[in-house]
Amino acid sequence: QKEVEQNSGPLSVPEGAIASLNCTYSDRGSQSFFWYRQYSGKSPELIMSIYSNGDKEDGRFTAQLNKASQYVSLLIRDSQPSDSATYLCAVNRDNDYKLSFGAGTTVTVRA
Amino acid sequence: EPEVTQTPSHQVTQMGQEVILRCVPISNHLYFYWYRQILGQKVEFLVSFYNNEISEKSEIFDDQFSVERPDGSNFTLKIRSTKLEDSAMYFCASSELAGITSEQFFGPGTRLTVL
Numbered sequence: 666q667k668e669v670e671q672n673s674g675p676l677s678v679p680e681g682a683i684a685s686l687n688c689t690y691s692d693r694g695s696q697s698f699f700w701y702r703q704y705s706g707k708s709p710e711l712i713m714s715i716y717s718n719g720d721k722e723d724g725r726f727t728a729q730l731n732k733a734s735q736y737v738s739l740l741i742r743d744s745q746p747s748d749s750a751t752y753l754c755a756v757n758r759d760n761d762y763k764l765s766f767g768a769g770t771t772v773t774v775r776a
Numbered sequence: 777e778p779e780v781t782q783t784p785s786h787q788v789t790q791m792g793q794e795v796i797l798r799c800v801p802i803s804n805h806l807y808f809y810w811y812r813q814i815l816g817q818k819v820e821f822l823v824s825f826y827n828n829e830i831s832e833k834s835e836i837f838d839d840q841f842s843v844e845r846p847d848g849s850n851f852t853l854k855i856r857s858t859k860l861e862d863s864a865m866y867f868c869a870s871s872e873l874a875g876i877t878s879e880q881f882f883g884p885g886t887r888l889t890v891l
Contacts, residue, residue: 696876708867708882709819716876753819759876762807762824762832769818 668692671754671767679775684741686770688754691735698730698737701753703769709753713739744774778802780883782868788889789858797853797886799868808851809869809880810843812836819867825851826874858890 670689678684686700697716701709715721715728715737727740737756741748751769781800789795801808810822823833825843842854851870855862865885871878 697878699879701882708865708885711879711881714877714879755819757878762809762826762874762878763821763834764809764811764819764880765821766819 668765669754669756669767671752671770673768674771675773676770677773677775678744680744680746682744684744684748684772684774686739686741686752686754686772688737688739688767689735690737690754690756690765692756692758692765693732693735694758695735695756696759697757698728699755699764700726700728700739701755701766703751703753705751709755741772744772746774746776748772749774778804780868780870780881782866782883782886784886785884786887786889788891791860791890792857795855795858795888797855797866797868797888799851799853799883800849801851801868801870802872802881803849805870805872805881807831807871807874807878807880808843808845809871810853811867811869811882812864813867813885814864822853824874831874855888858888860890863888863890 700713713728715730725742729738751771753769754767755764808825813819823837824831867885868883869880871880
């Protein structure tokens with residue numbers, strides 16, 4: 666079983682719509698959860714972090730965490746063409762240093 | 777805004793040669809990391825470094841790899857004898873903290889091509 670799983674996509678949404686990205690993880694010891702955005706040929710860029718159950722909003726982004734279901738999601742509201750990228754889910758355990766990444770979900774926003 | 781920098785942006789080398797990839801972490805960060813991403817694959821952890829010691833390493837980080845903080849600003853990854861399968865993007869990252877609230881910030885990466 667993969668540590669961190671994401672739907673690979675591509676996820677295609679029209680401009681102005683909501684993009685919904687999902688991530689599941691296998692290790693119940695995971696404590697910290699991150700969403701990174703990666704444009705083609707570029708490095709991961711941190712966009713959200715979430716540590717406790719519930720929702721966390723930052724601008725057009727909302728992260729949702731459900732530790733009981735081992736599930737974390739990212740909503741992108743009012744999607745823009747500039748949001749077209751691969752979104753990486755990453756998790757780490759307390760007392761661990763490494764981030765474990767999913768393979769990423771590619772999002773395409775149609776103008 | 778402070779950022780992680782990496783040099784070179786692209787390194788081409790012959791199989792069996794040694795390469796050194798360089799990184800300058802964010803200045804007030806104490807924890808440093810190397811990750812790699814083979815083309816089309818996921819980002820993989822290699823090693824973390826704190827207080828001049830390796831704090832964690834993956835099974836990828838074998839004896840061919842080493843890390844060093846030669847001065848107060850640079851953090852390097854050395855691959856002693858490169859293999860074709862070492863071709864990848866190598867990302868340096870740094871964080872102010874470790875553990876549950878550590879946000880890791882990535883540099884732009886070095887694309888390593890082994891011929």
